[in-house]
Amino acid sequence: GAGVSQSPSNKVTEKGKDVELRCDPISGHTALYWYRQSLGQGLEFLIYFQGNSAPDKSGLPSDRFSAERTGGSVSTLTIQRTQQEDSAVYLCASSLVGATEAFFGQGTRLTVV
Amino acid sequence: GIQVEQSPPDLILQEGANSTLRCNFSDSVNNLQWFHQNPWGQLINLFYIPSGTKQNGRLSATTVATERYSLLYISSSQTTDSGVYFCAVPNSSNQGGKLIFGQGTELSVKP
Structure with missing residues (x-):
């Protein structure tokens, strides 16, 4: 695709539920990264x-966090038993x-209530 | 692992002013990126600059790899330049590996 695509854009879930976040990288890109950014903080x-x-x-x-990537393309980040x-x-x-130029998606905002 | 430090942490400018943001890193790197995170959270690529100087409109960047720092220059700042500026370097001098980010410089440009 033209850019990195993430879905969903926003996710609200109840504490204790599992969530899956999806990333579609730029076509042909072999390296893929996941980062997390809490409110007002840097990238983790x-x-x-x-x-x-x-x-x-x-x-x-x-160990509640896991990720996989299939076909060298789409990646899924799974969080089990979500916490606030x-x-x-x-x-x-x-x-x-x-370690070459990286391009970011728009992110998924996860809110655990 | 490699450490990345950015300065200043915060910067307030009047529209039209110029500024310089600095990124220091603790080990040799084979590339460096500057990003702008806009108020909507999107990370925009500004420069991919392992060494030397690049310019893009009102923005330019210089990386002096031998002295382990990079500078981002913003000239004639506009309110749309507001946001957080991050620099990032690879964790290893070899190909591959995660990007290490600085803590960012939060820029606010006042009209």
């Missing part, structure tokens, strides 16, 4: 994919290969 790294594998998942805050502290904007980026 979550996980990095090169192709379908995740050589760096050091930023996932707990999970409320944030989840940003996805892609680049042609790792």
Whole structure:
């Protein structure tokens, strides 16, 4: 696609429910990144994919968080048993290969009530 | 891992003024990016600048890789320049790996 696309744009969920966030990278980009940004804060790294594998998942805050990437394209970030502290904007980026110019999607604003 | 520091953390300008934002990094890097996060949260690519100087309209950027810093210049600022400016570098000097972001400079341009 023309740019990185994330869905949904906004998600409100009840505490304890599971959520799935989707990222469609730019076509042909092999590297994909997930970041989280809490209100008024900087960007917190979550996980990095090169192709379908995740050589760096050091930023996932707990085992409630997982991510996968299939076909070297779409990625899904899953948060199980959501907590209020999970409320944030989840940003996805892609680049042609790792550590080259990255482009971000518009983000998914997650609110856990 | 590599550390990235941005200064100043906050900046208030009158419309038409010029400004310089700085990004220091603790280790050698093979690329650096500047982003503008607009009030709607969208991260806009400004520059991909491993070294040297680039210009795009009223904005320009210079990276001095050997001295581990980059500067973003904004001339004749406009209210639409308001937002947070981030710089980011790869975590490793090799290809691949996450981008490390600075904490950002929050710019407010007053009319």
